[in-house]
Amino acid sequence: xxxxxxxxxxxxxxxxxxxxxxxxxxxxxxxxxxxxxxxxxxxxxxxxxxxxxxxxxxxxxxxxxxxxxxxxxxxxxxxxxxxxxxxxxxxxxxxxxxxxxxxxxxxxxxxxxxxxxxxxxxxxxxxxxxxxxxxxxxxxxxxxxxxxxxxxxxxxxxxxxxxxxxxxxxxxxxxxxxxxxxxxxxxxxxxxxxxxxxxxxxxxxxxxxxxxxxxxxxxxxxxxxxxxxxxxxxxxxxxxxxxxxxxxxxxxxxxxxxxxxxxxxxxxxxxxxxxxxxxxxxxxxxxxxxxxxxxxxxxxxxxxxxxxxxxxxxxxxxxxxxxxxxxxxxxxxxxxxxxxxxxxxxxxxxxxxxxxxxxxxxxxxxxxxxxxxxxxxxxxxxxxxxxxxxxxxxx
Numbered sequence: 001x002x003x004x005x006x007x008x009x010x011x012x013x014x015x016x017x018x019x020x021x022x023x024x025x026x027x028x029x030x031x032x033x034x035x036x037x038x039x040x041x042x043x044x045x046x047x048x049x050x051x052x053x054x055x056x057x058x059x060x061x062x063x064x065x066x067x068x069x070x071x072x073x074x075x076x077x078x079x080x081x082x083x084x085x086x087x088x089x090x091x092x093x094x095x096x097x098x099x100x101x102x103x104x105x106x107x108x109x110x111x112x113x114x115x116x117x118x119x120x121x122x123x124x125x126x127x128x129x130x131x132x133x134x135x136x137x138x139x140x141x142x143x144x145x146x147x148x149x150x151x152x153x154x155x156x157x158x159x160x161x162x163x164x165x166x167x168x169x170x171x172x173x174x175x176x177x178x179x180x181x182x183x184x185x186x187x188x189x190x191x192x193x194x195x196x197x198x199x200x201x202x203x204x205x206x207x208x209x210x211x212x213x214x215x216x217x218x219x220x221x222x223x224x225x226x227x228x229x230x231x232x233x234x235x236x237x238x239x240x241x242x243x244x245x246x247x248x249x250x251x252x253x254x255x256x257x258x259x260x261x262x263x264x265x266x267x268x269x270x271x272x273x274x275x276x277x278x279x280x281x282x283x284x285x286x287x288x289x290x291x292x293x294x295x296x297x298x299x300x301x302x303x304x305x306x307x308x309x310x311x312x313x314x315x316x317x318x319x320x321x322x323x324x325x326x327x328x329x330x331x332x333x334x335x336x337x338x339x340x341x342x343x344x345x346x347x348x349x350x351x352x353x354x355x356x357x358x359x360x361x362x363x364x365x366x367x368x369x370x371x372x373x374x375x376x377x378x379x380x381x382x383x384x385x386x387x388x389x390x391x392x393x394x395x
Contacts (some may be wrong), residue, residue, distance in 0.1 A: 004104050013049075016041060020049045021079075021387050024059065025103060026212065029078040057083050059391060079103045084386065086143055088151035088378030089134050090196065090371070093170055093223060094121055096130055097371065098137045100146065101379035107205025107372055111137055123176045138189070147386045149190045151378025152178060153199040155224055160241050163193045169247070169259040169267065170224040192381050197226035198235055198243060199377025200332050200367065205230050206380045208368035215327045217320045219246070221313060222334035225267045227326055246316060247271070253294060269312040272335060279305060292339045310345045312330040314353035317346075332367035 016039070023038040024030055032050060036043040053059040060080045063073040081102045090097040099110040113133050117126050138146065156168025163179020165171075165212035179191045201218040204210045214233045220226045229236040236243050248260050255264030256274070268274050272288060279291045282301050286294075294302035317329050328392030336343050343366050351359055369376060 016045060016109055017049050017053070017390075018388070019057075021053070022324045024077050025079055028104075029064070029076040031074055031076050032209050035077065049198040053390070056390060058387075081286050083145050084383060085141075085146050086149065086151065086379040086382040086386065087138060087141070087146055087373045088153065088382060090153040090199070090374035090378065091126070091130060091171075092155065092196075094135060097374035097375055098134060099372065099379065099382075100144070101376050103383060104361070105203070105376055105380075107375060109141070110372065110375065121171065123173060127176075127178070127181045131182055134182070134184055134209075138186070141334060147242065147382065148188060149192060149382040149389075150182075151194060151199070151380075151382040152182065153194050153196050153378040154178065154376045155196045155226070158193050158195045158241055160193055160237075163191060166240075166278055167191065167260070168224075170222075172259070190385075192378075192383050192385060194221070194378060195226065195228070195241070195244070196374055197332075198228040198237075198375045199381065200369075201228035201230055201330070201377070202235065202380045203373040203376035204330055204332070204367060205233075207376055208329070208373065209365045210328050210330055213328050215324070216330060217324050217326045217328070218330045218332055219313075219316055219320060221270055221336070223272050223333070225270050225316070227316075227320060229326070246319065249319070251312075251315070266312065266316060270309060270316070270335075275305065275309060288335075288338060292341060296341070306342075306345070310342075310349050311353070313346050314350040317350050317364065318355065318358070321354060321362055325358075326362050328363050328365050330365050330367060332373070334371075336366060337370050 011264065019207045020035055022224060023035055030038065032046055036046045039046065050059060057080055059077050060075050061075050064076045068261045081104060085100055085108065087098070087100050094115045096113045096115070097110065100108045101109060115121055115126065115129060125181045154165050154168065155170040156173070157166045159166055163177065165173055165176040165178050167174050179193050182191045193374065197218055197220040200220060201216065204218065205213055205216060209215045214230070216230050218228045227244040227246040229243060248258065248262065250262060250264045250270070251266050256268040257263050258265035258268050269392035276288060279286050291302055292306065295306045320329055331346065346366060350364060367373060
């Protein structure tokens with residue numbers, strides 16, 4: 001019985017510490033009294049937790065300056081940003097991005113590396129190439145207070161517990177043990193594997209276009225199609241972290257064969273590769289930028305093809321809005337980054353596919369960060385793990 005009570009007290013203290021940290025992180029800064037009000041705890045309990053975290057160097061307390069001050073300036077708490085820097089990596093097809101991010105979402109440093117065109121983009125070649133560059137990047141920042149947890153972001157279905165990329169239509173990989181390979185090369189670090197769309201949703205919800213939004217859905221359109229849901233402030237993962245694989249919903253059983261092996265997936269209508277394949281059947285060698293240029297000139301084929309892409313995007317938005325009833329549907333991905341007019345076309349057209357009862361229930365927004373959002377999302381994931389460990393270590 002005594003042991004049970006101790007476990008209960010331990011869990012309660014961990015949860016209370018987590019709540020205090022979360023409140024301060026979201027607010028940016030707040031007083032002890034404000035933290036007590038935000039968490040529903042007594043000021044004594046908050047004070048005890050704050051003192052522990054300040055002793056760890058995770059929180060700082062200082063007087064807040066204001067223009068006109070009568071009496072003593074109020075003291076506010078904030079995260080000690082320099083003590084909570086996290087690194088992350090994003091592996092896309094043919095390229096690698098590396099970054100260091102602070103708890104405010106500031107990207108302090110980044111690198112971009114292109115994989116050699118002369119080699120096939122296969123795990124036996126890519127993983128050593130990736131590990132070597134990540135190792136050098138971390139070593140370059142060794143003098144800073146970089147935490148030992150690193151977020152690693154990849155496109156596809158990810159087993160977050162085992163650190164395995166189970167399937168990626170974009171990379172054309174199956175069952176790749178990314179984390180175990182990196183851990184073997186860099187045993188002093190802990191690696192967290194995450195899906196690219198979920199990382200983007202985390203970045204935008206923590207720092208960007210959807211900051212503070214508790215219920216949102218991100219729809220990513222690029223080489224692959226994916227979605228990520230944040231429900232009640234938390235990523236919804238589903239069984240085996242597979243929630244959000246909207247690209248492999250079958251919309252047309254008589255349609256094209258998808259890279260996943262099924263027929264008529266949404267991805268066969270929206271991914272950049274399938275769009276280009278169809279465009280090149282009429283205009284050999286055309287690029288996506290060239291296709292949109294033809295569209296703006298009024299070329300009938302390009303107008304019809306881009307119109308179809310916008311229509312299927314609108315259908316996907318409708319599917320997500322009806323399924324999750326979010327506050328925001330966020331559109332992101334390389335299709336938007338490379339072709340700015342695409343966002344305008346979708347914004348003009350998506351409401352035509354929305355059910356009447358859903359039209360005024362959510363906002364359509366567009367990504368703020370672009371490709372760096374993957375780095376920010378990976379770092380946000382790593383920071384959360386770091387803070388969880390700190391909460392546990394104080395009990």
